[in-house]
Amino acid sequence: MTVAKPLAAGLPLGALLATDRVAGGMHPGLHGTTFGGGPLACAVAIEFLRQLDQLLGNISKLGKYFLGRLEEIQAKHPQIKDVRGLGLMLAIEIDSAETATAIVSDLLAKGILINRTHDTVLRFLPPYIIEKKHVDYVIQALDHALGKPKALTTKVTKESRQRKLKGAIN
Numbered sequence: 001m002t003v004a005k006p007l008a009a010g011l012p013l014g015a016l017l018a019t020d021r022v023a024g025g026m027h028p029g030l031h032g033t034t035f036g037g038g039p040l041a042c043a044v045a046i047e048f049l050r051q052l053d054q055l056l057g058n059i060s061k062l063g064k065y066f067l068g069r070l071e072e073i074q075a076k077h078p079q080i081k082d083v084r085g086l087g088l089m090l091a092i093e094i095d096s097a098e099t100a101t102a103i104v105s106d107l108l109a110k111g112i113l114i115n116r117t118h119d120t121v122l123r124f125l126p127p128y129i130i131e132k133k134h135v136d137y138v139i140q141a142l143d144h145a146l147g148k149p150k151a152l153t154t155k156v157t158k159e160s161r162q163r164k165l166k167g168a169i170n
Helices: 039-076 097-109 132-146 150-169
Strands: 080-086 089-094 115-117 121-124
Touching (some): 039 089, 039 132, 089 097, 097 115, 097 121, 097 132
Antiparallel strands (some): 080 089, 089 121, 115 121
């Protein structure tokens, strides 16, 4: 199994996990990797793993809080079809790709970086050190973005597309 993303707390580092039997078939020079073992990233990963148990309590607590707040917003805004996630890996599904795109743009303008996947899914992957005040800020911004009239949301999306198209042509 390969692992990477949070392994070195944001520094590029990947690892391969194998059983003793599989590992016994690997010899120096047989397997290489770009992000497999720089000394700085490895030192950070070791320290991160030492801190992980302490972080997990906060991740669980804030993940439940964040999920609950997203469910509150869902009850208020029919554009949200689904709320799901585990820990701090959370997502909401929006009823249209145009609305989802407009929300991402609106949140980005407020300094909130989220990912839009599958056209209509907004994925939240905050850092492990997030605090309750940050969750509340995101919820407030999301509530505001969802409260905009659909015509305005669609207009913003079309204008954004036109600007991108113009930039690509020029």
